Amino acid sequence: MKIKEGFILRKIDNTGVVVPVGDAVQNFEGMIILNETGIFLWERLLNDAEASDLASSLTSEYGVDAETAERDVNAFLRKVRGAGLLAEQTRSRDTQHRK
Numbered sequence: 001m002k003i004k005e006g007f008i009l010r011k012i013d014n015t016g017v018v019v020p021v022g023d024a025v026q027n028f029e030g031m032i033i034l035n036e037t038g039i040f041l042w043e044r045l046l047n048d049a050e051a052s053d054l055a056s057s058l059t060s061e062y063g064v065d066a067e068t069a070e071r072d073v074n075a076f077l078r079k080v081r082g083a084g085l086l087a088e089q090t091r092s093r094d095t096q097h098r099k
Contacts (some may be wrong), residue, residue: 003045003080004087011039018042018085032083037062041076045086051077 006024010017016034020027034042040061041054051073058069080086 001045001086001088002048003042004085007085009039009042016042030083032080037072038076041073
């Protein structure tokens with residue numbers, strides 16, 4: 001999964017504001033405010049990443065235990081998914097098993 005095109009992150013100190021651009025301006029209502037951890041996860045979702053990758057990155061960067069990282073990642077993903085900001089990508093089995 002990754003962040004959909006049409007959304008950018010603006011940083012002010014340790015706070016991030018997600019801003020729609022282009023066509024997304026017409027379809028997005030509201031505002032998403034991110035803390036430092038949310039900014040960290042957002043930046044990893046600019047490229048394709050799975051929840052487990054995000055949790056591992058969070059554990060490495062902030063030294064939190066795996067359970068806390070997984071809980072925080074899931075809460076973050078619910079937030080951005082609920083706002084319609086994620087492009088879900090599924091990997092086909094054929095692609096995964098090619099040699």
